[in-house]
Amino acid sequence: xxxxxxxxxxxxxxxxxxxxxxxxxxxxxxxxxxxxxxxxxxxxxxxxxxxxxxxxxxxxxxxxxxxxxxxxxxxxxxxxxxxxxxxxxxxxxxxxxxxxxxxxxxxxxxxxxxxxxxxxxxxxxxxxxxxxxxxxxxxxxxxxxxxxxxxxxxxxxxxxxxxxxxxxxxxxxxxxxxxxxxxxxxxxxxxxxxxxxxxxx
Amino acid sequence: xxxxxxxxxxxxxxxxxxxxxxxxxxxxxxxxxxxxxxxxxxxxxxxxxxxxxxxxxxxxxxxxxxxxxxxxxxxxxxxxxxxxxxxxxxxxxxxxxxxxxxxxxxxxxxxxxxxxxxxxxxxxxxxxxxxxxxxxxxxxxxxxxxxxxxxxxxxxxxxxxxxxxxxxxxxxxxxxxxxxxxxxxxxxxxxxxxxxxxxxx
Numbered sequence: 001x002x003x004x005x006x007x008x009x010x011x012x013x014x015x016x017x018x019x020x021x022x023x024x025x026x027x028x029x030x031x032x033x034x035x036x037x038x039x040x041x042x043x044x045x046x047x048x049x050x051x052x053x054x055x056x057x058x059x060x061x062x063x064x065x066x067x068x069x070x071x072x073x074x075x076x077x078x079x080x081x082x083x084x085x086x087x088x089x090x091x092x093x094x095x096x097x098x099x100x101x102x103x104x105x106x107x108x109x110x111x112x113x114x115x116x117x118x119x120x121x122x123x124x125x126x127x128x129x130x131x132x133x134x135x136x137x138x139x140x141x142x143x144x145x146x147x148x149x150x151x152x153x154x155x156x157x158x159x160x161x162x163x164x165x166x167x168x169x170x171x172x173x174x175x176x177x178x179x180x181x182x183x184x185x186x187x188x189x190x191x192x193x194x195x196x197x198x199x200x201x
Numbered sequence: 202x203x204x205x206x207x208x209x210x211x212x213x214x215x216x217x218x219x220x221x222x223x224x225x226x227x228x229x230x231x232x233x234x235x236x237x238x239x240x241x242x243x244x245x246x247x248x249x250x251x252x253x254x255x256x257x258x259x260x261x262x263x264x265x266x267x268x269x270x271x272x273x274x275x276x277x278x279x280x281x282x283x284x285x286x287x288x289x290x291x292x293x294x295x296x297x298x299x300x301x302x303x304x305x306x307x308x309x310x311x312x313x314x315x316x317x318x319x320x321x322x323x324x325x326x327x328x329x330x331x332x333x334x335x336x337x338x339x340x341x342x343x344x345x346x347x348x349x350x351x352x353x354x355x356x357x358x359x360x361x362x363x364x365x366x367x368x369x370x371x372x373x374x375x376x377x378x379x380x381x382x383x384x385x386x387x388x389x390x391x392x393x394x395x396x397x398x399x400x401x402x
Contacts, residue, residue, distance in 0.1 A: 020221065023279045030279045043354070043379035077381060078224045078231045079280040153244070175391045176398040178244035180278060186387040190376045197377040 002192060003122060003147035005053045005115055006035045006181055009154045013059025015091040022083050027058035031152050033082040034182035039189070040069055041077045047189070053115045054086075062111040065089050072104030112160055116167040119147045124169035127184050131171035134191050142195055148188050150181040203393055204323060204348035206254045206316055207236045207382055210355045214260025216292040223284050228259035232353050234283035235383035240390070241270055242278045248390070254316045255287075263312040266290050273305030313361055317368040320348045325370035328385050332372035335392050343396055349389050351382040 010027035017026035022033070032054050039052045050069040056062060065086065067075075074085060089101035098106040108114075116124075125142075126149045134142075149164055156164065174187045211228035218227035223234070233255050240253045251270040257263060266287065268276075275286060290302035299307040309315075317325075324343075327350045335343075350365055357365065375388045 020281075022281070023277065034278070038384065041381060043381055076224065077235070080221075080223070175394050177391075177394045179387075179391075180242060180244055183239065183387045183391075186380075186384045187391055190378075190380075190384075190388055193376050193378045 001122075001145050002039075002047075002050045002189070003053065003119055003145075004035065004039050004050070004185055004188075005055065005112075005119070005147055005149045006032055006152070006185075007055040007112055007150070007156065007160065008032050008057060008152050009157075010058040011054070011056040011152070013056045013061065013063040013090060015087045017083075017087070019080055019083055019087070022079065026083070028152060029083055029086060030079055031181055032056075033079045033086065034180070035150065035185055036067060036082050037075070037077050037079070038182040038185035040067070040072065040075055046072055046075060050189075053118075055110075055112045055115060056090075057111065061094075061109050063090070063094055064108050064110040064115055066098065066106045068104045068106070070104070074102055113163055116163060120167065122147045124149065124164075124167055125172045126164050126169040127174060127188075128171050129173055129178055131173040134172050134174055134188070137172070142192065144196070146192075148185075150184055152181060202323075202346050203240075203248075203251045203390070204254065204320055204346075205236065205240050205251070205386055205389075206256065206313075206320070206348060206350045207233055207353070207386075208256040208313055208351070208357065208361065209233050209258060209353050210358075211259040212255070212257040212353070214257045214262065214264045214291060216288045218284075218288070220281055220284055220288070223280065227284070229353060230284055230287060231280055232382055233257075234280045234287065235381070236351065236386055237268060237283050238276070238278050238280070239383040239386035241268070241273065241276055247273055247276060251390075254319075256311075256313045256316060257291075258312065262295075262310050264291070264295055265309050265311040265316055267299065267307045269305045269307070271305070275303055314364055317364060321368065323348045325350065325365075325368055326373045327365050327370040328375060328389075329372050330374055330379055332374040335373050335375055335389070338373070343393065345397070347393075349386075351385055353382060 012026040022030040048069045052067045054065040089107045098108045123146045213227040223231040249270045253268045255266040290308045324347045
């Protein structure tokens with residue numbers, strides 16, 4: 001299973017944003033929407049072996065949204081459709097337990113620490129420019145069950161850096177250029193596709 | 202210079218599409234919009250060394266749009282802003298010569314053959330699943346001046362395949378999974394970033 005954790009530091013936790021201006025009204029939920037499509041969307045279908053955890057920190061009470069590939073429905077490759085799905089999830093009354101919004105999409109209250117706690121048995125990899133090159137880890141080094149932690153345009157806070165480090169995450173880089181979260185997700189999926197192919201031969 | 206050619210077989214050549222439903226009203230211009238942002242957008246800025254050529258085949262008269270990184274303005278990472286820029290370009294009266302719409306964006310009448318002709322002095326690479334692995338080409342093998350040819354969700358027609366082959370394009374693959382054009386662009390940019398870094402050491 002491939003898990004992607006994407007932290008939206010200003011991302012809306014209420015559905016009161018406009019689909020006509022997602023970047024300007026939702027605390028840059030557009031970044032998370034593109035991360036979601038990068039994680040799931042294939043040329044002909046949806047990746048079933050992916051879960052995406054969003055950490056939305058732009059409201060009074062932080063929220064987590066989890067999207068699970070095996071049951072995910074109604075996801076199209078465009079940004080607006082994805083934002084509409086998140087809007088629906090955010091309109092649900094969130095409690096500390098997961099509630100299902102549409103098929104494969106779940107919401108609860110919680111910040112980054114809860115998600116890290118959920119995934120504590122999984123190999124954690126934090127994407128940062130100064131990490132070890134993902135390609136240098138070698139084919140066997142990336143477990144099939146792994147969680148990849150990505151920030152948004154504002155970068156992680158020192159408290160988050162500590163939390164991620166205490167969760168035992170390795171720091172890994174994708175290349176010499178600083179990229180948006182969704183582009184990072186594309187590169188990780190490609191690396192994992194290649195490793196799975198190699199291991200299946 | 203990195204050139205990306207993206208063919209939109211049903212893509213609108215008129216500005217009469219809705220920004221509220223880009224996939225449903227524009228002949229999937231959304232695919233091309235995401236290809237554009239994948240080509241240009243960095244975490245903090247725009248890639249200056251990129252040109253994107255769009256081939257729009259969904260109208261009576263085919264059109265080319267060219268976006269040039271060194272002078273490109275008003276491009277944001279979200280899909281809707283990009284679609285609005287294309288809408289402006291398509292509202293211009295296109296002739297067989299390039300006309301500038303907004304800064305760095307140009308439009309003319311023409312199909313794939315005109316773009317291939319413009320780039321005939323450049324190394325051409327056609328992305329297709331059955332090609333040679335891009336990583337097996339080796340660091341020196343990808344010239345800095347290269348043009349990468351990508352299709353949309355419908356794939357190339359036999360006539361286009363012939364045209365591309367006659368233009369001398371090599372067939373290259375990005376990995377074991379069939380991906381959307383924008384994800385392909387992300388992977389190509391990463392490969393070229395790595396090669397440039399290696400060559401600069």
